[in-house]
Amino acid sequence: MDEKRCKICQKILPIEEFEKNQYNKAGDVIRRSECRTCRKYKKPIPSSLKNAFERTNPRPTIGASFKCPICERTLIIEKNRDVNLDHDHYTGAIRGYVCNDCNTGMGKFKDNIFVLERAINWLKGKDE
Known part of the structure; x- marks a missing residue:
């Protein structure tokens, strides 16, 4: 079973949890980098x-x-x-x-603390 890591929640999930996005030149399916759950994350303020x-x-x-x-x-x-x-x-x-x-x-940054921390390290010149 193919798996992929979501760039938002960092969970490793079955490939089916990632929507098809486009096709490459060879005709292979390219899937989104965020899982279906994270893709629907934008919840409006009630x-x-x-x-x-x-x-x-x-x-x-x-x-x-x-x-x-x-x-x-x-x-x-x-x-x-x-x-x-x-x-x-x-x-x-x-x-x-x-x-x-x-x-x-x-x-x-999709409110993703992990990505923001990496951005901070990038700005500080650290490769962590």
């Missing part, structure tokens, strides 16, 4: 949870000053999308507001 959070933690308004808890940059909100309500894409739990750059960065 509107009831978002509304409850925003009642007690109002979204920063246009013209307001906002300090991102991740990059610690202070910015003046010019557009609503300058600040995002971040959440865990697996559980839907809200983590809080972050700047758009940090939210995009975490999204590109």
Whole structure:
């Protein structure tokens, strides 16, 4: 039985757990690098949870000053999308507001701590 490691959860799973993505020049099937479970990971914030959070933690308004808890940059909100309500894409739990750059960065890494740690080591010049 063929197996493959998921780049997101790092589990070794049967090849059937990875969707077909494309074919190479030889006509062989190439499968996605993330398993079906991780591929469906993007869980939206339930509107009831978002509304409850925003009642007690109002979204920063246009013209307001906002300090991102991740990059610690202070910015003046010019557009609503300058600040995002971040959440865990697996559980839907809200983590809080972050700047758009940090939210995009975490999204590109699919909230995968292992990949983020490797990126940190890469930036430090370590090959771990």
